[in-house]
Amino acid sequence: MKIVITGGAGFLGQKLAAALLSRGTAAGPDGAEASITEIICIDRAAPAGLAQDVTYVEADISSPGIFDSVIPDDAAGIFHLAAVVSAEAEADFDLGMAINLDATRALLERCRALARPPRVIFASSVATFGVAPPVVDDDTPVRPLNSYGVEKVIGEYLVGEYSRRGFVDGRAVRLPTIVIRPGVPNKAASSFASSILREPLQGLQAICPVSKDLAIWIKSPRAAVADLIHAHDLPGDSWPDGLRVLNLPGLTVSVAEMAAALERAGGDAGLISWEPDAGIEAIVGSWPQGMKTDRADALGFSADENIDAVVRQFVEDELG
Amino acid sequence: MKIVITGGAGFLGQKLAAALLSRGTAAGPDGAEASITEIICIDRAAPAGLAQDVTYVEADISSPGIFDSVIPDDAAGIFHLAAVVSAEAEADFDLGMAINLDATRALLERCRALARPPRVIFASSVATFGVAPPVVDDDTPVRPLNSYGVEKVIGEYLVGEYSRRGFVDGRAVRLPTIVIRPGVPNKAASSFASSILREPLQGLQAICPVSKDLAIWIKSPRAAVADLIHAHDLPGDSWPDGLRVLNLPGLTVSVAEMAAALERAGGDAGLISWEPDAGIEAIVGSWPQGMKTDRADALGFSADENIDAVVRQFVEDELG
Numbered sequence: 001m002k003i004v005i006t007g008g009a010g011f012l013g014q015k016l017a018a019a020l021l022s023r024g025t026a027a028g029p030d031g032a033e034a035s036i037t038e039i040i041c042i043d044r045a046a047p048a049g050l051a052q053d054v055t056y057v058e059a060d061i062s063s064p065g066i067f068d069s070v071i072p073d074d075a076a077g078i079f080h081l082a083a084v085v086s087a088e089a090e091a092d093f094d095l096g097m098a099i100n101l102d103a104t105r106a107l108l109e110r111c112r113a114l115a116r117p118p119r120v121i122f123a124s125s126v127a128t129f130g131v132a133p134p135v136v137d138d139d140t141p142v143r144p145l146n147s148y149g150v151e152k153v154i155g156e157y158l159v160g161e162y163s164r165r166g167f168v169d170g171r172a173v174r175l176p177t178i179v180i181r182p183g184v185p186n187k188a189a190s191s192f193a194s195s196i197l198r199e200p201l202q203g204l205q206a207i208c209p210v211s212k213d214l215a216i217w218i219k220s221p222r223a224a225v226a227d228l229i230h231a232h233d234l235p236g237d238s239w240p241d242g243l244r245v246l247n248l249p250g251l252t253v254s255v256a257e258m259a260a261a262l263e264r265a266g267g268d269a270g271l272i273s274w275e276p277d278a279g280i281e282a283i284v285g286s287w288p289q290g291m292k293t294d295r296a297d298a299l300g301f302s303a304d305e306n307i308d309a310v311v312r313q314f315v316e317d318e319l320g
Numbered sequence: 321m322k323i324v325i326t327g328g329a330g331f332l333g334q335k336l337a338a339a340l341l342s343r344g345t346a347a348g349p350d351g352a353e354a355s356i357t358e359i360i361c362i363d364r365a366a367p368a369g370l371a372q373d374v375t376y377v378e379a380d381i382s383s384p385g386i387f388d389s390v391i392p393d394d395a396a397g398i399f400h401l402a403a404v405v406s407a408e409a410e411a412d413f414d415l416g417m418a419i420n421l422d423a424t425r426a427l428l429e430r431c432r433a434l435a436r437p438p439r440v441i442f443a444s445s446v447a448t449f450g451v452a453p454p455v456v457d458d459d460t461p462v463r464p465l466n467s468y469g470v471e472k473v474i475g476e477y478l479v480g481e482y483s484r485r486g487f488v489d490g491r492a493v494r495l496p497t498i499v500i501r502p503g504v505p506n507k508a509a510s511s512f513a514s515s516i517l518r519e520p521l522q523g524l525q526a527i528c529p530v531s532k533d534l535a536i537w538i539k540s541p542r543a544a545v546a547d548l549i550h551a552h553d554l555p556g557d558s559w560p561d562g563l564r565v566l567n568l569p570g571l572t573v574s575v576a577e578m579a580a581a582l583e584r585a586g587g588d589a590g591l592i593s594w595e596p597d598a599g600i601e602a603i604v605g606s607w608p609q610g611m612k613t614d615r616a617d618a619l620g621f622s623a624d625e626n627i628d629a630v631v632r633q634f635v636e637d638e639l640g
Contacts, residue, residue, distance in 0.1 A: 093485060130561075130562045131560075131561070131562030131563060139460075139461055140459075140461070141459055141460070141461045141462070142461070143480075143562035143563065144477075144481075144562070145484065145561055145562050147481060147485070150477050150478075150480070150481040153477055154474050154477055154478075157464075157470050157473055157474055158470075158474075160463075160470070161464075161467060161470040164465065165413060165467070240451075241450075241451070241465055242450045242451030242463035242464070242465050243451060243463065
């Protein structure tokens, strides 16, 4: 069984590929456990340290017809993680629309032409919520206040519709902000949430553009990867028409609580430089601070224990 | 001030053009009442009886770049009514996507390039609701179960996002099923709702593909036209970001109640032939039977008195 990961050179894509390789199997088209024969990671550029046993394909997913050549006719599972992140999509509207909306549709059109409708796991986001109460639930309408969120919502509806039509077997999950991302700061508005932990844990300075009392909804990389695979493996009838998307479990933490966890883990919160950025605060502040995730809980999606466990995971996985 | 109506040769487009002509003014770009200097109706074909003082442009709105040539640079108000209707969009997925989604986006892109961001009134639909309680409200999530509904939802989000970006001043309204449409049956799944009144009122046979106890949410043509103009004229701050769409007032009526109203108006319900169609019943049955429309009510949108007034309106306006 062939698995495709778009955004496969990103930190989450790489962790997902590694987890799938380590498992060796996933739910096959008929629902039974099947061997994974190939993992194809599509991204703009292959990562520096190439994982063995993973096929990397360098491609611009906004190129017309690109998916015809990079997704094989017998692909059984597609994880669509590739995206222009939030602050970048806000800064460049056309780029965000091209990658987050048009490429998602092109991907679904390619899936429609495959030998058999593949399982498609679409990484949506907490950023789909904007005008909303501080804590949302599975029935809170999504009213995003940023381009990235709008594009993700439209992707959710496309995944749902292509599924109802029988073109794909789609499953969209709204990911919390992933903390702690390895690597360096990126153009996500939420980049700081990893940075203020990751950099000081390595004795480096970090910039925090939001206020200490801002609370966000987070999930660790391990839990996110587990949820993506779980979303893939769940039986199709867990995803009824009209309900092909759900909110994923997470933790509500304030910036102050993250700073406190940093100190408890031996880091120096004094390395955080507080430099307010109204644009970033506006985007991240429009996202919910928490989610009631009854549907995901009932379906067995995973949750992190607490912020200290999240910090510990980073130290174990990334700092050796 | 120039006004553009897509779908301008349709019954609603024609009535809207006539109402705007009769008024002679509408809210201008700065909010003050302004004279309407031209009404441009875009449609596949001009209607048989051309209204005086209206410019008809025959165009396929799915042609690339078409809006560049048919929407003038100084258009101030755009009513986007053109659509592939529900049963047709269900029967031809690609056609529905091309007209209901791609052409809507192309229209918004054209608006983005205009001299000044125009007011854009987007005709959405009760069909955006699918998985929902029988009576929805302004906070019920939209989970459509038909392609038309999905395409309309995506249009709502695009109108909202292009508005938040300042490219247009958009206002989306979810129209109930319009009853009584003049003319002949069309490919809307809800076509019967007009047909079972319209045809017998003229001594003709009508086909009803759904059961007598099916209830639907309806609005008369006069009230729909009034609401479209009201949506245009409302000040921009009535349409905050994230809330650029609302449910319109209407009436809940069952098919049996429509048949009874037909008899009270002197029509013969015996002319209705009951021919169940599971496909039609599935689409229409997925729509809400009623809406709580608190936002629209507070903003002064209009409601019909009752089904008898709706029937009377048709007799006055269409049967003379």
